[in-house]
Amino acid sequence: MRWRDTFRSGFDAILGHGLRSLLTILGIMIGIAAVILTVGLGEGAQSTVNSAISALGSNLLVVTPGSTTSSGGVQGGFGSASTLTLADADALGSKRVAPNVIAVAPQAETIEVLTAGSSNWTTTVVGSTASWAEVRDRQLQEGGFFTRQSVSSADDVAVLGSTTASELFGARSAIDQTITVNGVALTVIGVLTTAGSSGSTNLDDMAIVPITTAQQQLFTGTFATSVSTIYCEANSSSGLSGAYQEIDDELLAAHHIAEPSQADFTITSQTTIASTANSVNRTLTDLLAGIAGISLLVGGIGVMNIMLVSVTERVREIGLRKALGAPPTDIRRQFLVEASSLGLLGGIGGVLAGLLGTVILPHLQSNPVTISPLATVVAIVVAIAIGLVFGVYPATRAARLSPIDALRSE
């Protein structure tokens, strides 16, 4: 039988059992759509994470106090120590010590109550240097950032996040207004532009003050002397590893640590943050795709089931076709074409359902869903392959039927 005739026979048979074919196609369709959407969700989440991380600032290295072994021999947790000081930050800012580092912003923060007139607002007060805005890649929507001069003279000034400013002053301009923190009056000199949130941190709800002001007047306890984070900006992305090395060497020397594995600080780059976040994402995506794959398998078994029913039901037809001269290969091919057509239709339906999902899903959850053309093509090919693989057994059974027995059956 010619291929064209084989395909026509196959489609005739599929159309001849409309409802049954539709249900079989639905099985494949759901599986394909599930796979496409989970992979799309995973890719979407990954791009979200990547953009959130690049929002931290470009070419950024983050130095945090690492786990230390205290004198009691107790291993402290990540971030529990307060081994970084302003002096460390000053040292890293030196061109001679770290030529690949172009800007350094030490940061110490506590939660404080801000008061402005009759309103008050609890938020994070960040003490930092004049490089903060550059290093964190932030702009100002109003006013200006404090200068090196303000830092060295410990001026009583503050820059507010956009959320903080509107909470304290509403629609009024915050510039030149006075806020009070721990009894210290600070003049607002700038408001940051909106940046959204990075992970669980709201980047728009904070007040930034010169770190000297913060340590001398506002903060008590560990942050009166130490910093929680030192942000270092490398001169370029290719300078990142050089900068990493310079920071590592300098801090080890400054802290008198001979053995690098005993370091009391941790240097993290965007790439390491991104790869950690992405590996978590990947694991989740793989898990979900695995589950979706199982539903695809179930769809394939559905195809096999329907094809077996179809063969059983059409035993007489198969017998007749054989009597009229159909060789086993033609019979087998006809059923394989039927099964893979079911797969093809299911694949196309699944891709369409997946595309519909990309429109609907972003309304139901925060992550975007991206479907690549490659994934679409692969999905359709896989759907056809599933039809073929699960069609082999029924088709072989049909091809092996003896024409006499087949014609005799009622």
Add this chain to the structure above:
Amino acid sequence: MSEPTGRVPGLGNDLPTGRVPRVDVDGEPTLAVRHPVIDMKQLWKTYRPGSLAVHALRGVTLSVDRGEFVAVMGPSGSGKSTLMHIMGCLDIPTSGTYELSGEDVSEMSENSLARTRNREIGFVFQQYNLLPRLTAWRNVELPLMYARVPAPERRRRALACLQQVGLAERVDHRPTELSGGQQQRVALARALVTNPALLLADEPTGNLDTASALEILGLLQDLHRSGRTVVLITHEPDVAAVAGRVLRIRDGQIDSQEAAA
């Protein structure tokens, strides 16, 4: 379909004079080698050989010449169906030789048997065996699809055969829209469409009322008169009476051969 088939049995046939003109459905004269359409020698068919062997055929020897109209008669259980299956290349004998149009088919593979059925044999069954989803002409073109004939020619030949059996007006009807007699005529057209060497009718009137049965038998006689070789399998003497020769089979053996009155 229309070319002479098979090897010439090695008995020194004089080829040029051994060929006789044959008129096929389309009216084109073709050449065919003069040898019997059916030549069976000492055919045995044994089911379940070994444990409890059942001999359905016990040494059947028969021959049907080109252009003959032969009826095979016998009660049920006589081996009639087995003979028909082997004759129609649906099954192969356990032993003995069967030459169809001079070609030995007794040891053919399944694929070769399928090809031979397609080219050499036109079946007419008691149950019509039309595909219910297909229209009359689509049913008739079916054997030509397996012969890989292009679509336009298939349609032309299917329509010609339907006209020959008097159904030119019904070509686009589905089997369910046709009477039993009409359905059997569609089946007859399907049997003719490949222009086979042998028309094999298995109880073709078994499901028909008397009037339709007479129509079908009349058509078979017409086909015989136009040069077709017809083998009719039946258990009804009235039906067998239309044939030129009647073979009686009993207990797997040919009981007697007689010319019909």
